[in-house]
Amino acid sequence: MPYYDNDTIEEVRSRNDIVDVISQYVHLQKKGSSYFGLCPFHSEKTGSFSVTPSKQMYYCFGCGAGGNVFTFLMEYENFTFSEAMEALADRAGIELPKQEMTSEARREADKRNILFEINKEAAKYFYSLLRSEKGKLAYQYFTKRELSPETMQKFGLGYSDKYSNDLYQYLRKKGYTDEVLKDSGLVTIDEARGAHDKFWNRAMFPIMDANNKVVAFGGRVMGDGEPKYLNSPETMIFNKSRTLYGLQLARRTKKDQFILCEGYMDVIALHQAGFDNAIASLGTALTSGHANMIKRYGKDVYLSYDSDGAGTKAALRAIPILKEAGITCKVINMKPHKDPDEFIKALGAEEYQHRIDEAENSFLFTIRILERDYDMSDPESKSAFYYEVAKRILEFPEELERNNYIEAIASRYQVGFDNMRQMVNHLGTKGGIISEREPQRLKSGVQKKKTREDGMMQSQRLLLTWLVERPQIYAAIRDYIEPADFTEGIYETVARELFTQFAEGGELNPARIVSLFSDEESQRQVAEIFNTNVQGMETDADWEKAIRETLVRIKQNSMEQRRRNLDPTDMNGLKQIIDDKRRLQEMEKLHISFK
Template sequence: MAGVFSHNTLEQIRAANDIVEVISAYLPLKRRGTNFVALCPFHKEKTPSFHVHPQRQIFHCFGCHKGGDVFTFIQLYENVSFPEAVRLLAERVGIRLAWEQDAEGAAQRRLKERLFDLMEQITRRWQTVLASDAAGQPAREYLARRGVSPRAIQTFRLGAAPPAWDDTVNWARSKGFEPDLVEQAGLIIRREDGSGYYDRFRGRLIFPICDEQGRVIGFSGRVLTADADTAKYINSPETPLFHKSRVFYGLDKSRRAILDAGFAVVCEGQLDLIACHEAGVANVVAPLGTAFTEDHARLLRRYSTEVVLCFDSDEAGQKAMSRALEILLEAGIVVRVALVPAPHDPDSFIREHGAEAFQSLVRNAEDFFDYHLKRLCSIHDLGTERGRLRVLEEMGRLLLKTRNDLIIETHARKTAAVLGVSEAAVRSEFRKLEGRGRHDRGPAEPAPPEPGPAAPPPLEEWLLRLLLQHGALIPWAGQHISPDWLQHEGARRVVQICFQYHRQGVTPTAAELVQALPEPALQSLVSACAVDERPLPEPERQIRDVALRLRNAWIDRQIEACKRRLGQPDLADPDRLALLQQLQSLRAQKQTDLPPPEPAAF
């Protein structure tokens, strides 16, 4: 797929996207020697085996064997195609792409550009209605009652949709937008009798929903009267721009604050989120009235591995918290709970008690399992065996989802203390739950990653490490080493590509080799050798030694083959003579030396 883009375009995008910067927006990287390490996002593990090499712009996981350059990482993490990964990285640094061959891709890009333009223009239209149109008066009054400041209205670009059934239909027509495009954007709905269209959003306060770059991709509309015979909120449907289960409201404005704070606050609604911002808590996001999904958890994990759930204390809030919780635990995210006391939600609590009180609520958010243990004890009768067992089972079930021995041990001890039993008894019951989980739902611990492709013989891997980590050796290797000497097909391919680059007057980087070798197994081989931190002292001496040993091993294989053919009883005399001469030549080759590389190359 790299052929869709010119080499220069890919190199420009790669150079502008430092791999450490890109990956650190998704994972918390820690420096180790010359590399950075993290827990691998592509398989479950307890100790870091995911390495990022800043100098060679390569990553590699020694656990699951995935590796490659910055494009490969985005493909794997975002689960997108190579062209889409290129587009995402180009957008990240403001590079405009010229799609050179992919007509379908160009059509999709044009459609999305027209949709972005439409969404931006209707946002401005609804902002104007809210600011100064008579149709926006109910929304202005509602916001005043809720205490939303003019600054917040501007920051979040709030708007108002007029109550007419055809306001957006007529507005779009006046701006030259085709009805089919406006329907694709989720703004209008086709009438069942085929006689035309009507507006989706009517007489509602409008919250624009943005992607992480701040572009409007959808809308959420809230009714303005409590007695309205319709849903309180409606959201845009699924469109080419908007996928509700993969979007948080407010993330475009909070992602920097989340990184700075080290955790994300998750609340329930748009007005709650705006109130949090007004109270000085900017590291906050809100799902869009949908069940919390694995995509939501993965999106949050890009920015932090800790979340504070700030939901209402009523039954609906508790259920929403429970839905989010298990998915967050499965994703390896630490969860705390900032419980807003009844009868408040975050918005009303801030209006009544002030910003400082809310900030304190978030600061002092309780570890989820401490909160959960207290809640279980409040709803189950600890005076009965049944009640104690329910507490034990519920704590164990969720604790085991963390797959973290320290967390499990800590809260097993607390559970034992509350129930008045021994820690050994609690741990024993947890082990039974773990075994039951394996039987009922598969293994409690993740299955080990699939074994990687067969590694090259040590000598051939040694050669690859020398060439990938010391590119100045490639000219000498191209003159004195034959790829035929290598037995491992992947290693031989990598060496051949290195030599091809050299013949074109280029010393290839590991990242360039990844693009030239699209097979995942070969990308993994390149990345593993490129990030390997084992020392390679005196590389010019080492490559000469490796070359001699590879050549001699190849000669030995040729000699053995000649001897086997000489042992054939029906061999003709001319063929026997030719084989004897070949043997003599091979033995002579084995006695010749190789010149060392020029030290000046280093």
């Protein structure tokens, strides 16, 4: 990864106002000194996502996502830090310095580039074989599947020769070594069989990343061989759980949603029929990595999985993963046909569009499938079904949303709105999710199980937030507290940088502190530190009392930790503890001016 010095990072960050950048992704409205909108990182109806210009930071009070402008692009676009730097530098018209890589980083980058080259060469070779006499059988296969020459070209379809070392020999002649070919996933080299191809005598489907680079292949056997479908193994450039077939084309769609399928041919058939928003996971169940890739380019997905039992199970697994990523999901009814390819051939594009228009809400789909497990003619089983439905409705955080689903269920099953709502409220009260005095209020945002927060961590967070929001208090407390007194996790590093900014006398820059940390979790924690709130302080006297008490708690904790770790023979350490006790007495009488 390229290395950038702190001054270069800060120049790029400061030239990209966080409100301007995030406004390209999230609709923001100004409220007071901050901007608010719906969080792009979790599903919510009430905007708890805040962007604060003075701090150049964002923070979601619902799910805890937060950071600076780099963090946002890393989370939203799934960028590495280097990719975020390059994107923001380009946006601001800044030319980044050429980076000297370490020898290890250069070797890795070179190897990745070579693997991309090998996959590109293989794709070109397979493409040419399909259109030669050798590929006649595979070409007939694609033609029987009613694919046009234009569609075959668009997806780069090809053929791997019937000889099991044909591609190996071709790539060796191109100058690639056995060592790198082994790492490409296209060739296996062992003592028993020597070098042989991963794919041979198969109709070939190049798999591309979102940037249109060939990263892997899928192959459908010609004849009776096994397995029928085969995918490349994972390599340095291919991660199955983050790669979606057809995404390089679908990301350019003008449509408002993606159609998520199960197989190559479903995607290809839909694109040929005019549905250029079709994508598929690669023979694996949908993962959170897939969902996050989709979220980079859109927020709505229509599931077009097979209509059989396996397809239904796959849909039920996919729905919560998509929901967790903040993606709205509906389910397309394929019946009486098995999959989109078969459906399009039998009923055509117009009828498929009709099925899209009538796609079923994903929650109602899960309830309809759930109903199959219950005997609705038996009162006890029927009651158990409604009980399970009520439990699932409780998962929605907003009262209005819960009422809408209660109304939909009541209408579909003729159970009565009041009866269903009463059951939901009863279960919510019983489980501690809904208060008896406030029967319909839930916390907006992601529902997380949280342990009771450590009081000292809260105190240290509060003081750091207050120092940024009320910088005038620094002059009053600087003689009594130091960064080492912030003992929790990364707090000492944050405090040290903040105190340095105060000492240098320049403008406070919380967003720069975020950039000191390379991992997203630490950046999120820093954002949380600078967005800690406490209620009930209206006057300067209230603020002074709260700050003084917080300061004393932090100092007492620091002194206690030092005392426990003190060597009895350390005279300087003993003297410091005595000095700390004197300071503590002074702190308890400290006056803090807000003028």
